Amino acid sequence: MITAYAAARWDLALDDLFLAVGHRFGRVELCRRNVTTYAVLAPVVRENTRQPTEQAGHPTPDGLQHLLAGSRWKLDDIRGDVREYVTDKVGEAGGVLITDDTRFIENGITSAGVQRQSSGTADRAETCRIGVLPAYASARGRALAGRGVCLPKSRTEDRER
Incomplete structure (x- = not known):
């Protein structure tokens, strides 16, 4: 709460x-x-x-x-402003960058990166996408540092798609 x-x-x-x-x-x-x-x-x-x-x-x-x-x-200009903001507010020499993947169950297969694959949360194969979410953490605080989508090999090799 x-x-x-x-x-x-x-x-x-x-x-x-x-x-x-x-x-x-x-x-x-x-x-x-x-x-x-x-x-x-x-x-x-x-x-x-x-x-x-x-x-x-x-x-x-x-x-x-x-x-x-x-x-x-x-978007790139705003990302730069946010990066500067995070650096100023929580940046310090002992900070670390943490990268993790998060799987989002999705309906349909038309969104980027969506296919039937291990979803982690459902403990079985589901139609989902995998997001990569880097975060920065220090004793002063933490913040998300970016985001991206993992494109499965089946999608990157499908030229027509």
């Missing part, structure tokens, strides 16, 4: 992060609201943008949909 104290600290940290990346967006406050809606409501099942926006009490998912599909911002 998330305490009120922890939620308040996360909110302050998110404000601090937006000071670092906000200049990348045209309408910073609207962007912040939409990112917060999507990120903070992690326990909400997210099939699309409707579930988190309904849970947050917004009348429509239009703002979040615009942020994800219509806004113009450069």
Whole structure:
């Protein structure tokens, strides 16, 4: 369970992060609201943008949909800002980079990297994708440091696909 104290600290940290990346967006406050809606409501099942926006009490998912599909911002620039933010906030000489794979059960086979393979969580072969999630940790804190999808050999060798 998330305490009120922890939620308040996360909110302050998110404000601090937006000071670092906000200049990348045209309408910073609207962007912040939409990112917060999507990120903070992690326990909400997210099939699309409707579930988190309904849970947050917004009348429509239009703002979040615009942020994800219509806004113009450069991901590499934001990644650089976030990397600098993480380095400043939690970076130190004794820090370590941790890389782990996480398997996500998926329906269908049209998404990148999805195929029938060992899912780990289901303890049997399932239709899933494998995500690679590097994280950085130090005595000052921890943060995700990137993300990627493992493409199975069957997908990389399938030229038509």
